[in-house]
Amino acid sequence: MPEIPQGWAADDAGTQAPEPEHVVAPDSLARVLLAAASRALRREDCADLGRQPTLSRFRRTPQPVRRLAVARAGSRAAMSVPRAGEIDAERVARWMVDHYRARWYPGMVIGSPHGAAVHLATALGVPWLPSAFEVTVQWPKGCVDNPVGALAQGAQVAARIIAGNPGVGIRQVHDPAVRGVLAGSTVSLVVRWRGLPGPYRRFLGNHLAPGAPVLLLRDARTWPALDSGPGHTFQVGSPASGLAPADFLPASKVLDQLLRGLGGDPARWELPGAVSPPGYAEHGVEPGFEASLRDWVQGRGGPLHRILAPRPEALSAAVADAYRGWLRSAGKSGNRCVVECGRLLDPWQVVRAGLVPYWCENASRRSVAGAEWWLAGSSPFTSVDVLPESPGMRSPALAGLPQWLAVASFGSRRRAVDRVAARGYPLTPMPTRRATEVLRGQPYDLPTPPPLRVVDALAALRDSGSPQGLLVC
Structure with missing residues (x-):
């Protein structure tokens, strides 16, 4: 030693x-x-x-x-x-x-x-x-x-x-x-x-x-x-x-x-x-x-x-598409989206509200651009809520608030960037419970769907993720 x-x-x-x-x-x-x-x-x-x-x-x-x-x-x-x-x-x-x-x-x-x-x-x-x-x-x-x-x-x-x-x-x-x-x-x-x-x-x-x-x-x-x-x-x-x-x-x-x-x-x-x-x-x-x-x-x-992910965005997009199909198969619209970031997420509130979740690894321009590209290529959402996580510092690679607003703009009726998170951006990170506070304000969409079957999840990941380099084997 x-x-x-x-x-x-x-x-x-x-x-x-x-x-x-x-x-x-x-x-x-x-x-x-x-x-x-x-x-x-x-x-x-x-x-x-x-x-x-x-x-x-x-x-x-x-x-x-x-x-x-x-x-x-x-x-x-x-x-x-x-x-x-x-x-x-x-x-x-x-x-x-x-x-x-x-x-x-x-x-x-x-x-x-x-x-x-x-x-x-x-x-x-x-x-x-x-x-x-x-x-x-x-x-x-x-x-x-x-x-x-x-x-x-x-x-x-x-x-x-x-x-x-x-x-x-x-x-x-x-x-x-x-x-x-x-x-x-x-x-x-x-x-x-x-x-x-x-x-x-x-x-x-x-x-x-x-x-x-x-x-x-x-x-x-x-x-x-x-x-x-x-x-x-x-x-x-x-x-x-x-x-x-x-x-x-x-x-x-x-x-x-x-x-x-x-x-x-x-x-x-x-x-x-x-x-x-x-x-x-x-x-x-x-x-x-x-x-x-x-x-x-x-x-x-x-x-x-x-599941091999060459980029975090590939898995985020594939899982979001899988959620949309899962919700629609249960008779729900699947037309409301939440874009989470880093530690600002709440999986149970997402299911309770019947939302389609897209997760950004962090607030880098590259990560946020992934959300933009996915939304641009998806059929329209009536609402898009965005939870930007502040990194707590300034960085040359950081996405500005206008880029986060551009993500929200894909909602046809509701376009919302959390004001509390945006007010402190980029120097004031929020605790995870901030995501809960925001998502609790979403209307309930109950009952929750029956659990997604693994075979259906894998099929959805292959269908959506393969063009982005996601390998499922």
Whole structure:
């Protein structure tokens, strides 16, 4: 095991593994999606998900003061280095499956975090589980313009996590375009299971109906990464930023603008070394995880269906089309749409109101343009409600409010961008419950349809997604 660097007090460590709710990053997408998915299966909305994102704090203070305050708040919410070394990934998996009630389920959706996957699971009446979880760890002397230092800090932490959890791999992401000043006070580690964890196996064995299908979603986006050590890889930037890998090179004007806006110095930006050819990005599924899931499902006599998404927009469009067909087959109009964004979603309220959900990964121009293209190619909707999630910072890749208004303009009778979310855009992220508050205002469309059959869902995904590169097999 690597030696503990100076200032890392080993005696600060606890005597037992930290609680999973203190391990999984509170602002991480997978954690919010898990909470929303489990509530939807209980026919509950997300009104209790009221955590204010860290980047939403201190919004009335001057920018230099706000940046420092947000960085300190993020560090306080992150794990200390000694405690991060005591993470028990199996315990985290058990905490995740415990979100769901003990009963038989007619299937399962599992894999990369994606809001449309959660909507699909809700329509099918099955759980959704992630194939990884995100951890943020304190970086006391960090700065947003120092990816070399971030790698050094992350490598030490990753080595300790892997030593105690040999069944995981870790992808570290240093992305100031997504994490803002938090990228200078904490390091972000995506802990990916390399095989199906024990609690998942037990949950499937005890609660998956015999012969029931499992759907595995794989985010197929690629990004350059550096092999730092056994089980640890490091990437600068990410597909979620809305930028290209070239935008994170030292000579990039986009990077210059981004770092100066975060109080960093572009002249100090230096990449840690040569990277490998692009492979799957941080939300990709480990090959061993897929292989062990396939072996388990086939051993039980059930089918495993893989869904490979080259872009988040492809799955969002396909699931939205599947919802429309599902609603219409139940005698509903399917002519009211809600465009959600990031953590602003509520699967149960969508079903209760009979809405067609389209999910944007974030507020990047690329992501919002995907919603525009889908709406432009769809038969008209009478109403389009839009929930733009503020990223909590300004970014060169950010969609402006006019682009969000253009999305809403596809409604023939009702065109609405949530005023509360728009008022704080782009510096004030809203908690997930804001989506619930907005969707509760939609008229009820009861009774809810009977659960969507897996065979019909797969057919709809193939029909709608294939032209966009979505692979369903």
